Amino acid sequence: WQGHWIDAASSLRMEKDAVIILDPLNHDLIQKAYKNGNKNWIGGNCTVSLMLLALDGLFKKDLVEWVSSMTYQAASGAGAQNMRELISQMGVVYKYAKELIDDPKTSILDIDRNVSSTINSQGFPVENFGVPLAGSLIPWIDKDLNNGQSKEEWKGS
Structure with a gap:
């Protein structure tokens, strides 16, 4: 396979060449990986992704010192x-x-x-x-x- 791979499988998230997509949070990392030839784009865990997107602005303004997250499994x-x-x-x-x-x-x-x-x-x-x-x-x-x-x-x- 020579193309790009887009997936949400948790098994792929820990692979060395996997880039977890949390745009705009990690936009620079995504661009860098793309320029370096990366072809494995993985969706993050739904709970973590939504939490990080919601808190991004607070992190950037250094208003968050610590986060404890809990999930209620489905x-x-x-x-x-x-x-x-x-x-x-x-x-x-x-x-x-x-x-x-x-x-x-x-x-x-x-x-x-x-x-x-x-x-x-x-x-x-x-x-x-x-x-x-x-x-x-x-x-x-x-x-x-x-x-x-x-x-x-x-x-x-």
Whole structure:
């Protein structure tokens, strides 16, 4: 391949010839890399990119001494198969709650019990997450890096 490569894959961000695009923040670095023949242009982590773009002016005026960022991981951080599983989970929840939802006389507590029962049932799709995400939350998305971080957390650090 002789052309330019534009990607957002986290696996490429740490390559030596990768330039993370945060224009206008690193415009000079982008121009220098282009003039030096670089052809690998990588999008940054969504959380980090937006945070840095928002804080750029404050950094330039030396108004920021320290930043602590936190991310709330999304199913999308674990990939397409996990996003599909979440949608499947939501479909199963709706399928088993629809009749109750459609009846205005049904109490919300009865609907909630039905949803909880469905989510905790044997056949509920959890092949990728390992646990239900629909109607819930899980503290860990993506692979364990064996250093106290998940891969999704690492992308934001």
